[in-house]
Amino acid sequence: MNIREAKEEIIRTVNAYRRKDDAGAYEIPPEQQRPILLMGPPGIGKTAVMEQIASECGIGLVSYTITHHTRQSAIGLPMIARKQFDGVEHSVTEYTMSEIVASVYDQIARTGIREGILFLDEINCVSETLAPTMLQFLQYKMFGTHKVPEGWIIVTAGNPPQYNRAARDFDIVTLDRVKKMDITADFEVWKEYAYRAGIHGAVLSYLEVKPQHFYFIRTELDGRHFVTARGWEDLSRMVTSYEKMGEPVTEQMTIQYLQDAEIARDFTMYYELYCKYSEQYRVKDILAGTMPPEPEQIRNVPFDEKLSLIRLLADMLHQEFMQFDERRSVQEKLYEQLLAYREELSGQTGLQGAAPGSERDETPGDDAAGRTDAVSLLKARGEELREELQIRLDASMISREEERRLRLTCKAWDELVHVVMLDDASGREADPDQAFGAAKEWFTVRETARQQYAGQVGEMITNAFAFLTSVYGTGQEIVMFLTELNADWYCLQYISTYGNEAYEKYNRMLLLRDRQESLRQEILAFS
Numbered sequence: 001m002n003i004r005e006a007k008e009e010i011i012r013t014v015n016a017y018r019r020k021d022d023a024g025a026y027e028i029p030p031e032q033q034r035p036i037l038l039m040g041p042p043g044i045g046k047t048a049v050m051e052q053i054a055s056e057c058g059i060g061l062v063s064y065t066i067t068h069h070t071r072q073s074a075i076g077l078p079m080i081a082r083k084q085f086d087g088v089e090h091s092v093t094e095y096t097m098s099e100i101v102a103s104v105y106d107q108i109a110r111t112g113i114r115e116g117i118l119f120l121d122e123i124n125c126v127s128e129t130l131a132p133t134m135l136q137f138l139q140y141k142m143f144g145t146h147k148v149p150e151g152w153i154i155v156t157a158g159n160p161p162q163y164n165r166a167a168r169d170f171d172i173v174t175l176d177r178v179k180k181m182d183i184t185a186d187f188e189v190w191k192e193y194a195y196r197a198g199i200h201g202a203v204l205s206y207l208e209v210k211p212q213h214f215y216f217i218r219t220e221l222d223g224r225h226f227v228t229a230r231g232w233e234d235l236s237r238m239v240t241s242y243e244k245m246g247e248p249v250t251e252q253m254t255i256q257y258l259q260d261a262e263i264a265r266d267f268t269m270y271y272e273l274y275c276k277y278s279e280q281y282r283v284k285d286i287l288a289g290t291m292p293p294e295p296e297q298i299r300n301v302p303f304d305e306k307l308s309l310i311r312l313l314a315d316m317l318h319q320e321f322m323q324f325d326e327r328r329s330v331q332e333k334l335y336e337q338l339l340a341y342r343e344e345l346s347g348q349t350g351l352q353g354a355a356p357g358s359e360r361d362e363t364p365g366d367d368a369a370g371r372t373d374a375v376s377l378l379k380a381r382g383e384e385l386r387e388e389l390q391i392r393l394d395a396s397m398i399s400r401e402e403e404r405r406l407r408l409t410c411k412a413w414d415e416l417v418h419v420v421m422l423d424d425a426s427g428r429e430a431d432p433d434q435a436f437g438a439a440k441e442w443f444t445v446r447e448t449a450r451q452q453y454a455g456q457v458g459e460m461i462t463n464a465f466a467f468l469t470s471v472y473g474t475g476q477e478i479v480m481f482l483t484e485l486n487a488d489w490y491c492l493q494y495i496s497t498y499g500n501e502a503y504e505k506y507n508r509m510l511l512l513r514d515r516q517e518s519l520r521q522e523i524l525a526f527s
Contacts, residue, residue: 043228060116201315
């Protein structure tokens with residue numbers, strides 16, 4: 001199965017293991033909840049998928065690469081204890097709690113989340129001294145004498161021996177106690193993730209042309225040469241960072257991530273062309289509605305160059321879709337917080353004999369108290385946002401995307417506190433009515449800017465279609481462009497909310513063509 005199918009199956013398994021009967025006991029007893037064993041090549045996203053699953057299921061996650069552990073850290077250190085047997089006291093050996101099991105309890109204490117996933121990577125690559133411990137763990141969910149807490153589901157991962165010389169095969173007894181899934185690399189599935197993760201357009205465009213380089217391993221006399229999904233993602237992030245710093249993307253840098261000299265050289269040359277096309281075809285101008293000169297020259301370029309241009313348009317739109325969705329998410333969180341703040345202000349003002357917007361008793365004591373309470377309540381909500389972020393970070397229940405959005409929300413809320421605190425030039429803090437009025441005005445300005453940006457994004461989509469049809473007509477280029485947009489989750493989110501006449505027009509045209517071709521094939525089959 002591919003990584004997407006594995007993720008869906010793990011989510012189903014997690015949900016099944018967490019189900020309880022009407023008496024409050026797990027329907028599948030913990031001792032019969034088989035650990036999940038993922039077997040597949042390195043670097044295809046097994047760890048990233050576990051983070052996504054924990055976030056989507058709302059449970060905790062503790063991750064370890066087990067090859068980093070010794071037998072002592074896994075099962076605990078021995079210690080001497082005194083016990084009586086048949087009235088005679090004896091010295092016996094006991095063990096301190098396993099570092100791994102202790103970390104699960106630590107996370108429960110920090111977050112209050114009592115269910116989660118304990119994920120152990122490279123499970124079949126442990127040392128000879130640790131191997132028996134791992135077999136015990138898979139069979140009995142114990143390290144030494146300490147069990148993993150109830151409600152925590154065990155997921156492990158390993159690499160087949162052809163990818164790792166240290167890997168060992170499990171015996172039938174062990175395999176008969178796990179839920180084993182074999183995973184293969186799949187570019188089309190990874191591409192869905194890549195859109196959400198913001199993978200650089202040059203990487204996606206290159207792999208569209210040469211998908212055989214997505215996951216590549218070859219062995220020669222000088223050693224193994226390989227390229228993995230993890231390598232492409234890490235390279236993408238470094239390329240983006242280099243671009244922001246104005247640093248060149250060289251073959252020497254690329255080969256640090258794509259550990260095959262030929263592929264690294266090939267991608268570096270492609271990246272240079274990708275950047276050249278972006279400047280040559282003035283992609284930003286196209287999206288702004290300014291047509292580049294010499295459409296005939298653009299029309300007759302080689303297929304690879306044409307594909308790069310279409311990918312550049314889709315990638316630049318993708319960045320706009322991502323930014324728009326980020327703004328939407330932050331605004332929704334701010335709106336939710338402002339509603340709660342209004343309720344708190346209403347209750348606070350009621351204690352002082354006035355509701356928001358009504359006549360207030362202007363006695364100095366009440367006025368000062370009102371101003372202080374208005375701002376302190378605002379600050380308290382900001383603290384709650386930061387606490388939510390920290391809890392989700394501690395529990396590994398948040399993706400990088402969600403973390404960024406929550407951090408932006410905290411930053412915006414701090415800006416709001418600053419706005420509300422200064423009611424006038426003397427620096428007096430605002431009273432409840434003034435506080436909410438200032439907050440509402442601040443939010444309205446942000447929301448107006450967001451709606452204006454939504455309109456600008458829609459114009460960019462329309463301009464992209466206008467350019468492509470003016471140069472290429474309604475042929476395969478439009479089909480390729482639509483395929484890119486339809487694979488972009490952020491694009492579909494935008495279209496579902498705001499629509500776009502050009503997108504809907506050509507999408508209907510494409511669906512009609514597909515239907516006509518399907519009918520033609522059916523007719524030919526009967527003739």
